[in-house]
Amino acid sequence: MEPHSLNQAAKDLVKVEAVNIYQTLSYSQNLSVYRGLSLRMRQAIFDVIDALGDELGLQVVSNGASTGVFSCKEQEHACTRIKAYLETYYQGFTFTVTGISAVHYSNYRDALERLIQQGREAQLGQTAISVLETSETSNICQLSHILPADTTVNVQGQQDVAVNPFIKSAFEFGKEQKQQFYNNELNIIGATCRITKFAENFEQIALKTKYKMLEGKLAYVYFDGNKFSRIQNIVAQSVEAQIEFDKFLQTKRAQLLEKILEWVAKDADFNEHKALGGARFETLLWGGDECFFVMPASKGFEFIAKVNEWTQNWKFKDYPLTHSFGLVFCHMKNPIQKIRALAYELAESVKDNLVNNAPIPTDEGSRKHIKGLGNGFQYMVLESIDTPEQCLAEHYKICYGHLAPERARHFSQSVASEEIKKLASNLEKLGKSQAYQTAKVAISALQDKDKLSKQLERMQLVSELSSDGFTHIYDTAGLLLLGAKLSDSEDHTLKGLLWVLITESWEYLVLSDREVA
Numbered sequence: 001m002e003p004h005s006l007n008q009a010a011k012d013l014v015k016v017e018a019v020n021i022y023q024t025l026s027y028s029q030n031l032s033v034y035r036g037l038s039l040r041m042r043q044a045i046f047d048v049i050d051a052l053g054d055e056l057g058l059q060v061v062s063n064g065a066s067t068g069v070f071s072c073k074e075q076e077h078a079c080t081r082i083k084a085y086l087e088t089y090y091q092g093f094t095f096t097v098t099g100i101s102a103v104h105y106s107n108y109r110d111a112l113e114r115l116i117q118q119g120r121e122a123q124l125g126q127t128a129i130s131v132l133e134t135s136e137t138s139n140i141c142q143l144s145h146i147l148p149a150d151t152t153v154n155v156q157g158q159q160d161v162a163v164n165p166f167i168k169s170a171f172e173f174g175k176e177q178k179q180q181f182y183n184n185e186l187n188i189i190g191a192t193c194r195i196t197k198f199a200e201n202f203e204q205i206a207l208k209t210k211y212k213m214l215e216g217k218l219a220y221v222y223f224d225g226n227k228f229s230r231i232q233n234i235v236a237q238s239v240e241a242q243i244e245f246d247k248f249l250q251t252k253r254a255q256l257l258e259k260i261l262e263w264v265a266k267d268a269d270f271n272e273h274k275a276l277g278g279a280r281f282e283t284l285l286w287g288g289d290e291c292f293f294v295m296p297a298s299k300g301f302e303f304i305a306k307v308n309e310w311t312q313n314w315k316f317k318d319y320p321l322t323h324s325f326g327l328v329f330c331h332m333k334n335p336i337q338k339i340r341a342l343a344y345e346l347a348e349s350v351k352d353n354l355v356n357n358a359p360i361p362t363d364e365g366s367r368k369h370i371k372g373l374g375n376g377f378q379y380m381v382l383e384s385i386d387t388p389e390q391c392l393a394e395h396y397k398i399c400y401g402h403l404a405p406e407r408a409r410h411f412s413q414s415v416a417s418e419e420i421k422k423l424a425s426n427l428e429k430l431g432k433s434q435a436y437q438t439a440k441v442a443i444s445a446l447q448d449k450d451k452l453s454k455q456l457e458r459m460q461l462v463s464e465l466s467s468d469g470f471t472h473i474y475d476t477a478g479l480l481l482l483g484a485k486l487s488d489s490e491d492h493t494l495k496g497l498l499w500v501l502i503t504e505s506w507e508y509l510v511l512s513d514r515e516v517a
Contacts, residue, residue, distance in 0.1 A: 012100070014099040018066035027144045028170075033174055035282070036170035036172070039174065040169075056072050057071075060243070064287045078099060079098065096118075096119040108237060140162070141162065143161070151163060153172070191254070195278070195279045199277040205277075205294060207332075212512070212513060214296070217297035220336075220339050222343035223377075226322045226354065249289070263306060301480065306417060324351045326350075327346070329381045330381075350378050354373070355372040376483065407497060412480055413479045423476040426470075430465045437459070438496070439499045442497060449493070481498060482498055
């Protein structure tokens, strides 16, 4: 049902929200199952409208990845009917359904706050994961390795794989929606997806790449809107204003998705060995103001550059709509649930830095004094299948020693994809051994800063790279990895940290078909 204008009279409201989302997504490492679970929670909002919209007088006010707010005829009856519908058709998922009568709120933001609070209270009384029907079978589901299995499904050429019915349903929905999801989203702007086939699994995305050092590796990108709730609190005091904001954001998201898919369709790195699989790209979470993608490791930095380019001028009523990104490079065997949590934590660290530390661009008038607006990202390179168990600050201490405070204090800013390619060319001319030697000195030079200064000078003297080449590295890599141009900086500690980050990111920046020691 398309959102449309309501009359000015206050309406009863009902909110439907999938909760414990990431516990649900943790059921399986299979790509189709993960996609199916993610999109099923999103689909529930649309199914409620299709099944009960006419009966309950439901009209969409706002809908995101797993949350929908509707106006309705009578909220108590609507809540009862929606709960019954979800319990029947969405067993295995956990939802809260809450409502508020028109007479109990003065504006939409007030009503929404009450609905959110009701949802929190309802969630406290629920189990973390919805209880599934059980069977007496002793077989274990081969796609979750947790749940009992009393049915089968064909998985990538394997016949009659034992699975749980809930997982089977998610697997089949995920395969069905792999293509259909994109067409549904692009239909908002009257477009269609030109890609006819996508990779079936993480292996098809990560393996058989021409970049030898990236074989078996992936890039995960998570991003979330900055202060979208705060902006809505200002600009969407009424139901009508909320509908306007939602429709604006959905249109922008669809336009962004169209650009992403056009790029994926044309770029050779996404289409290596296409006959063996399909486009090497996957959307794992989509909706609201947060998204989660997986792609070849070679495309991580460039993806963020592209998305920043395509979203840099987003504004709603003079308020910039900006994003914080978390980028994780890792092996394909790393558990997707842990990588998602890490990417989220990285994005959250950018948000904190934007509010607390990062300089805010000068256009204060248009920003209406909302702190924390601006695009930025934070990244992490994992060279083993172990994911950090510590918080970011502790992990930085382990990895960067005395440089950890600077690593935590800075976040990355995107640069144009053409500048990334030029950076790669300059780094290749310099050679990894020079970068490695400087990084080694930087890590160990806590008590001997002269040693680091001399190494920085020596590197420029012995290298065949021009002074302009070094200037470009310090400015472009400085922005990309630390969020600051460093060619004119006298801070040798920060320059040393930059060479540590360049060294750890080398294979993801200097894309090579040769193995690099």
